[in-house]
Amino acid sequence: MLYAEAVWLQSLDCACKKIGIFIVMTDKTASLQSRTTVQQCLHARLQVKPPDEQSEAEWVEIDRGMVICICFFKGATEDIIPKMVTSLLNIKLCETDSGKYVSVLDLPGSVLIVPQATLGGKAKGKVMQYHGNVGKEEGQQLYAQFVSQCEKEVAASSKCSEAGVMVRHGTYGNRQVLKLDTNGPYTHLMEF
Amino acid sequence: MLYAEAVWLQSLDCACKKIGIFIVMTDKTASLQSRTTVQQCLHARLQVKPPDEQSEAEWVEIDRGMVICICFFKGATEDIIPKMVTSLLNIKLCETDSGKYVSVLDLPGSVLIVPQATLGGKAKGKVMQYHGNVGKEEGQQLYAQFVSQCEKEVAASSKCSEAGVMVRHGTYGNRQVLKLDTNGPYTHLMEF
Numbered sequence: 001m002l003y004a005e006a007v008w009l010q011s012l013d014c015a016c017k018k019i020g021i022f023i024v025m026t027d028k029t030a031s032l033q034s035r036t037t038v039q040q041c042l043h044a045r046l047q048v049k050p051p052d053e054q055s056e057a058e059w060v061e062i063d064r065g066m067v068i069c070i071c072f073f074k075g076a077t078e079d080i081i082p083k084m085v086t087s088l089l090n091i092k093l094c095e096t097d098s099g100k101y102v103s104v105l106d107l108p109g110s111v112l113i114v115p116q117a118t119l120g121g122k123a124k125g126k127v128m129q130y131h132g133n134v135g136k137e138e139g140q141q142l143y144a145q146f147v148s149q150c151e152k153e154v155a156a157s158s159k160c161s162e163a164g165v166m167v168r169h170g171t172y173g174n175r176q177v178l179k180l181d182t183n184g185p186y187t188h189l190m191e192f
Numbered sequence: 193m194l195y196a197e198a199v200w201l202q203s204l205d206c207a208c209k210k211i212g213i214f215i216v217m218t219d220k221t222a223s224l225q226s227r228t229t230v231q232q233c234l235h236a237r238l239q240v241k242p243p244d245e246q247s248e249a250e251w252v253e254i255d256r257g258m259v260i261c262i263c264f265f266k267g268a269t270e271d272i273i274p275k276m277v278t279s280l281l282n283i284k285l286c287e288t289d290s291g292k293y294v295s296v297l298d299l300p301g302s303v304l305i306v307p308q309a310t311l312g313g314k315a316k317g318k319v320m321q322y323h324g325n326v327g328k329e330e331g332q333q334l335y336a337q338f339v340s341q342c343e344k345e346v347a348a349s350s351k352c353s354e355a356g357v358m359v360r361h362g363t364y365g366n367r368q369v370l371k372l373d374t375n376g377p378y379t380h381l382m383e384f
Contacts, residue, residue, distance in 0.1 A: 037229060037379060069379050090318050103318065116379045123382060126282050126295065180372040187229060187261050187308045189381065190315060 033076035034084060034142075034192045035119045037069045038093060039185035044112045046170050047177035057177075060168035065109030066094065067180065071119035072134040072142045081142065084192050085149045093188060105153070108160045113147055113169040114176050115139075140172045225268035226276060226334075226384045227311045229261045230285060231377035236304045238362050239369035249369075252360040257301030258286065259372065263311035264326040264334045273334065276384050277341045285380060297345070300352045305339055305361040306368050307331075332364045 044067050049058035068088055094107040104111055117139065121128035134142065147169045154160045154167050170176050236259050241250035260280055286299040296303055309331065313320035326334065339361045346352045346359050362368050 035381065037381075069377075087315060091315055091320065092318050093320065116377070118378050118380050121380050123279060123283055126284050128283065128285065128380060175376045177376055178372070178374050180370070180374075182370050182372075184367045184369055185261075185308075186310050188310050188313050188320060189227065189229075 031075075032073050032191055033080040034070065034072045036071070036084070036088065036190045036192075037116070037119065038088065038091070038188045038190060039067045039069075039180070039182065040094060041065060041067050041112070041180055041182050041185070043181040045179040046112060046114060046168070048171045048174070050174065050177075060112070060170075062110035062112045062166060062168055065107070065111055065165065066104045067112045067114060067178075067185075069114045069116035069119060070143065070146065071115075071117050072139050073120060073132050074134055076134050076138075076142055078142065078145055080192050081145050081149055084146060085153055087190060087192070089150065089153050091188075091190070093186060095183070095186070105157050105160060108157065108163045108165045110165040111150055111154065111167045113150060113167065114178060115143055115170050115172045115174075116176065136173070143172050223267075224265050224383055225272040226262065226264045228263070228276070228280065228382045228384075229308075229311065230280065230283070230380045230382060231259045231261075231372070231374065232286060233257060233259050233304070233372055233374050233377070235373040237371045238304060238306060238360070240363045240366070242367065242369075252304070252362075254302035254304045254358060254360050257299070257303055257357065258296045259304045259306060259370075261306045261308035261311060262335065262338065263307075263309050264331050265312060265324050266326055268326050268330075268334055270334065270337055272384050273337050273341055276338060277345055279382060279384070281342065281345050283380075283382070285378060287375070287378070297349050297352060300349065300355045300357045302357040303342055303346065303359045305342060305359065306370060307335055307362050307364045307366075308368065328365070335364050 041064070043061065043063055045059055045061040047057050048060050051057040089105050090103045092101045092103050094102050094104050094109050096102055096107065117130065117133055120133040121130050122132065147167070151167045154165065233256070235253065235255055237251055237253040239249050240252050243249040281297050282295045284293045284295050286294055286296050286301050288294055288299065309322065309325055312325040313322050314324065339359070343359045346357065
């Protein structure tokens with residue numbers, strides 16, 4: 001808040017208290033439940049299991065489609081999931097061969113969902129802090145629900161089924177080793 | 193705003209007007225001047241000139257470092273640039289071989305700056321709108337200043353000069369054809 005705004009608000013507060021009214025400031029951003037970035041890809045490859053002594057790393061990949069990075073905040077509930085899924089799968093950000101923009105369901109394209117708790121970071125000097133992020137267990141549940149509902153939406157679309165497009169997702173809590181090939185990521189931010 | 197809040201505010205507004213005070217609501221996000229995403233990369237390649245009849249496409253590339261996608265909003269001025277440059281080049285988001293996190297100047301790593309006006313988009317139903325974005329000419333100037341100041345910061349760092357790291361950038365207004373290889377993009381959002 002600017003200094004002038006703060007002084008003005010203080011006068012307003014005094015005046016209001018005299019007539020029996022209290023001012024309560026709310027932080028608009030405190031009600032955010034999730035943050036996502038959406039990028040368009042020609043191909044994307046994501047490690048879902050790191051290599052160990054006995055086996056090589058495991059990967060998932062998608063061809064043309066959308067990469068959704070996702071983070072949940074404290075206070076996020078499962079009620080936000082359907083809204084997120086509907087918005088993300090229906091927003092017209094995918095470029096067709098003719099240059100028109102359609103949803104990923106209409107392209108139809110594949111979807112790669114990448115957990116990115118780092119998206120919730122807030123800079124404090126030279127360091128990032130993640131105080132607003134949801135707890136690990138809750139976050140994992142919300143993430144799993146989001147993935148599951150995306151899979152259902154795509155499976156329910158005959159256009160998607162016929163084209164053989166898929167939903168793939170990263171392993172919550174892992175390092176998200178990602179390779180991305182694009183014809184322009186056309187990066188968007190969507191918050192819920 | 194919730195309905196209850198709106199009703200309460202309306203009563204407050206009436207009461208205040210009676211004693212000669214006016215309530216003005218400000219949208220906190222209206223003061224945002226820029227939005228950036230920051231990702232870590234092992235290698236990134238960006239097209240800076242599309243192919244034409246006479247020549248192939250031209251590209252810039254960086255090895256290990258940071259990819260900064262950047263968008264300016266209406267009302268952004270050059271005063272915000274130094275703050276952005278200082279924050280982005282000094283925030284500790286780059287992973288060293290020992291697993292510690294340092295700034296890109298300290299890694300030291302290269303920087304790829306990608307214009308992404310799409311980051312300013314706001315969803316309205318199924319369509320994105322970019323009403324809050326800065327105009328094309330102003331945006332180009334701010335972008336050029338940002339690139340230039342990043343280049344100066346990096347050139348002024350002896351650690352960076354000795355390591356031979358570089359600042360590369362996309363062509364404002366072009367399609368940003370990007371290939372990204374990461375050991376985890378560690379994606380962050382930084383707004384100014």
